[in-house]
Amino acid sequence: MLLDSPSGKRHRLSDRTRIYAIGDIHGRLDLFQKLVRMIEQDNALRPRAKVKMIVLGDFIDRGPDSAEVVRALQAIAAKTRNLVVLKGNHEQAMVGGLAGDFDALELWLAYGGAATLTSWGVPEALIGMHDVRALLAAAEQKIPTSVTNWMDRLPTTYRAGDYLFVHAGVRPGVPLDRQEAKDLLWIRDSFLESGEDHGAMIVHGHSIHEEGADFRSNRIGIDTGAYRTGVLTALGIEADRCWTLST
Numbered sequence: 001m002l003l004d005s006p007s008g009k010r011h012r013l014s015d016r017t018r019i020y021a022i023g024d025i026h027g028r029l030d031l032f033q034k035l036v037r038m039i040e041q042d043n044a045l046r047p048r049a050k051v052k053m054i055v056l057g058d059f060i061d062r063g064p065d066s067a068e069v070v071r072a073l074q075a076i077a078a079k080t081r082n083l084v085v086l087k088g089n090h091e092q093a094m095v096g097g098l099a100g101d102f103d104a105l106e107l108w109l110a111y112g113g114a115a116t117l118t119s120w121g122v123p124e125a126l127i128g129m130h131d132v133r134a135l136l137a138a139a140e141q142k143i144p145t146s147v148t149n150w151m152d153r154l155p156t157t158y159r160a161g162d163y164l165f166v167h168a169g170v171r172p173g174v175p176l177d178r179q180e181a182k183d184l185l186w187i188r189d190s191f192l193e194s195g196e197d198h199g200a201m202i203v204h205g206h207s208i209h210e211e212g213a214d215f216r217s218n219r220i221g222i223d224t225g226a227y228r229t230g231v232l233t234a235l236g237i238e239a240d241r242c243w244t245l246s247t
Contacts, residue, residue: 007082010160010240011162011163011200011201011240012161012162012239012240013160013161013162013163013237013238013239013240013245014160014161016049017049017050017052017160017161017238018043018046018049018050018051018052018236018237019040019051019052019053019054019160019163019235019236019237019238019247020039020051020052020053020054020234020235020236021053021054021056021165021203021218021222021234021235021237022035022053022054022055022056022077022232022233022234023056023067023205023222023223023224023226023232023234023235024056024057024058024059024088024205024206024208024223024225024226024227024231025055025058025059025063025069025209025232026058026059026060026061026062026063026064026066026112026226026227027059027060027061027062027064027065027066027069027112027115027116027119027227028062028063028064028226028227028230028232029063029068029069029072030065031231031232031247032059032069032072032177032231032232033072034232034247035056035189035232035233035245035246035247036165038228038234038245038247039053039234039236039245042236042245044237049238051082052082052083052084052160053076053082053083053084054083054084054085054086054158054165054203055073055083055084055085055086055155056085056086056088056165056167056203056205056206056222056223057085057086057088057089057090057091057167057205057206058088058089058090058091058167058187058203058205058223059085059088059091060090060091060094060112060116061090061094061108061111061112061113061115061116062111062227062228063115063117063226063227064072064115064118064119065119066115066116066119066120067116067119067120067143068099068119070147073085074150074228079202083126084155084158084165085154085239086153086154086155086157086165086166086167087154087155087156087160087167087204088168088185088205089167089168089185089206090108090111090112090113091096091115091151091154091184092104092109092185093097093105093108093111094108094116094148094151095148095151095152096108097109097113098136098139098140098143098148099135099148102132103123104115105132105136107109107125112227112235114127117135117139120142120143121142122138122139122142123138123191125162126138138191142163142215148184156184156185157174157176157179157184159200162200162201163200163202163203163237164176164198164200164202164203165199165202165203165204165207166202166203166204167184167185167204167205168183168184168185168186168187168188168191168204168205168206168207169183169184169187169188169191169202169204169206169219170183170184170185170187170191170198170202171190171191171193172190172191172194172196172198175194175199175227176198176199176200178238186206188206188207191204191219192207192219192221194218195214195216195217195218196218197218198218198219201216201218201219201220201236202219202220203219203222203235204219204220204221204222205221205222205244206221206223207221207223208223208224208225209221209223209224209225210224210225210229210231212224212231212233212244212246213233213235213244220235220242222234222235222244224246226247230246231246232246233246233247234243234246
C-alpha cells in the first residue's frame with residue numbers, strides 16, 4: 001500500500017530500512033509470540049535491510065500474561081538493539097500507582113491493572129480487599145523495582161523518516177517537538193477526528209479498531225483490540241510502502 005499525506009507528499013523511510021510496528025499487546029503473550037514468528041517469516045522473504053521492531057506501548061494489563069510479556073520484551077532487548085519499546089498510558093499508570101499515586105493506582109486497577117498484579121503473583125483476594133497499603137506492599141515484594149524503573153524510562157516517541165511512532169497520537173496544530181506527554185499517551189478524539197497534516201505520518205495504538213489497521217491520510221492506527229479479539233496487528237513499512245500482519 002502507498003500512503004500520501006493531505007499535502008500530497010508520499011511518506012517513506014530511508015533506503016534499506018524496514019520497520020515492523022506492533023499494536024497494543026495487553027498481556028497476550030501467546031499473540032505476541034505468534035506475531036513475532038510471523039514477522040520473522042515475513043522479513044526472511046524480503047531483501048536484506050536494517051530492521052527495527054517497535055512496540056507501541058500498552059503491552060501490560062487486561063490479558064493474563066503481562067509479567068511474561070515484560071520478560072519477553074526485556075529478553076529481546078538484551079540481545080539486540082533492533083527493538084524499540086514505547087511507553088503507553090497503562091505503563092504510565094502502573095508506574096505512578098505503584099509509586100504511591102493513589103489516583104493513578106485507582107485508574108490502573110479500573111482499566112486492567114488487576115490482571116497485571118495477578119500475573120506477578122499478587123493474590124487476587126488481596127487485590128479485591130481495597131487495602132491500598134497491603135496491596136502496595138505485596139506488589140513491592142512481587143514486582144522487581146528494575147521493572148518499574150525500566151517502564152518509567154521508556155520513550156514516548158520514535159521518529160524514522162517521514163513516520164512518527166507513538167502510543168496514542170499527537171495534539172493537532174502543535175509542532176511535533178512541542179507535544180506534551182499527556183497527549184502522546186492519552187489523546188483520542190481530537191486526534192482521531194483531525195484531517196490535518198501533522199508533519200509526519202503518525203503510527204499509533206491506543207484506540208481500538210477491530211476491523212483491522214485504520215489507514216488515514218495522516219495516521220495509521222494498529223490497535224486491533226488483541227486482548228478481546230485475539231487479533232494482534234503489526235504494520236510493516238519499507239521505502240514508500242506498507243503492509244500489515246495479523247494473528
